[in-house]
Amino acid sequence: MSNLLEQLKRLSIVVADTGDLAAIRQFAPQDATTNPSLILKAVQSGQYDDLVASILEQVNAMSLPLERAVEEAGDRLIVAMGRVILQHVPGRVSTEVNARLSFDTQASINKARNLVSMYEQAGISRDRILIKLAATWEGIRAAQILEQEGIQCNLTLIFSFVQAQACAEAGVYLISPFVGRILDWYRKQHPEQDFAPENEPGVCSVRTIYEYFRRHGYATIVMGASFRNAGEIIALAGCDRLTISPSLLQELSETEGRLESSLTMPEASSVPPEAMTEASFRWQLNEDAMATEKLAEGIRGFEQDQLKLETMLRTQLSGIRSETPSSTVMGGLCVSGN
Template sequence: MKFFDFIKNKTKISIDSADINFIKNKLFNAATTNPSLILKSILSKVYNKLLYAFLLKNFKKKIIDSDYNISLYDKLLVNIIANIIPYIEEKISIEIPARISFNYNKIIFYSYKIIYLCEKIGINLKKILIKIPATNSGIKAAKQLKNNNINSNLTLIFNLTQAKKCFDSGIYIISPFVGRVSDSIYCKYDSGVNFVKNLVNLKNNNNYSTKIMAASFRNINQIINLTCCDFITISPIYYNKLKNINYKNSVLNYKSNIDFCNNENYNSIKLLNNGIKQFDIDHNRLIKLISNLINNL
């Protein structure tokens, strides 16, 4: 048995990619997108024909990027999502711009803008998750969106407090970043895996409905040890590795250590802010690319 089949028998798999050629016919349970992944797909020329046709049709639209107005970026984002959705069994996450992560009103408005555009072109809204960084404003906005039947994926989860706020708010799914926690804390066992296992224990012990999607892996062992999660989200690189490695029973099992977050070198707020900053950098790179393409039509 290949590792991928072993894992798929234990949990649901989301793919971290916007590459439709890669996603086609693999029947992943879910997909997560962000500006970095969309930028990568555009630069690799995956969407050449789609992008060219889209820009020719929309290049006269002056607003390329905006918090409130419907922009060229918004329409392109939803257009790409529409092409991926037929190949995804359950849900796909669409990320808001990182720059509004701390602004409750803008998160709400932008989320409705995405939903409006999805509905306008006939996307099944039940398959859409608004991907929001788990700031206080983001969690509060996601709770309000849930009250209006819009589900969210709260990303950049780095501490138990963030997770518990999401659990208590009934958020649909959270994405703890395993690898970034492991990078920040040294311990005998894998701190990132321990962190997520603690979240799973917290969820199960309190019967929370929120799903947990482990993300940001550094190695195969981390993936294998987190099949206790509702979902794992992996990059195409790890997908290919898992498809090519035979399953063995001698898999390292990390122990749960509830106190690991008290490590004095652990700064979850810094990790959250750095994650938002990187998302914003990639978003701006994508906007610059779109602008350059329009100027050269």
């Protein structure tokens, strides 16, 4: 009998939720996803030191003002890391737009176009890239426009059905509903309650979204994300895609057993759903305390790690410009959890 990871790959597309090249090589996923926290963690690991040094030298030679140079270096770094990752996966890499742009549609579009242009200039076609945006109203509107331009998107930090519905109606290629962070919120609110993986609120949320999309014929891919335990993954076997951390990929690869699809294909509905409006989106999201809190927390967390990465780049750029060896600042930084 094969291990659970091998069986899972026959039921769902497995995506590595990491920038760790060793883990990607070991578990051979189809795709990989990154975010500012994972990028920072990968940079801290030291495996990208030569890449960082090369990018900083390139940017320094451009003679940009320091803050503009930091932004340029950050963009070049995430694209360069994406290019390295794509050497080890046959599919796509998700590259995230700066979290501080989550409430600015046009700025998100501009940043996405720039990132895609940088990939294309390096010989990477856009069909190997997913632009990752937070599923705010503004982020969804940006994705709608980008999709029409042939830039496919991964809408992240999905905590509520209303976010998922709005994404599907906007024609978004893929959404990432978060499982573990939903569980975190409910455990905090109900510490006395024991949540079995198959009945966890986050697992149930993904099932509801998946069945709704299939019932109404939406093409948007559902990719479960942010898992806290292997039981959640098993409970969502058969979902379109699952993005999984190296530690849980390892656990699944070491576990024997029989794995079958946990999701069912509902009957198609002939009744189209009522279209989402901005007012309806904002009201329904406001009424969901968990989703409102976790979305805001997620954006803040990504921004905090983005700032830490920028601090590292700024320090090293300043060191290069003053012709004084810059001290490494990677080791002392904290990385947000998944």
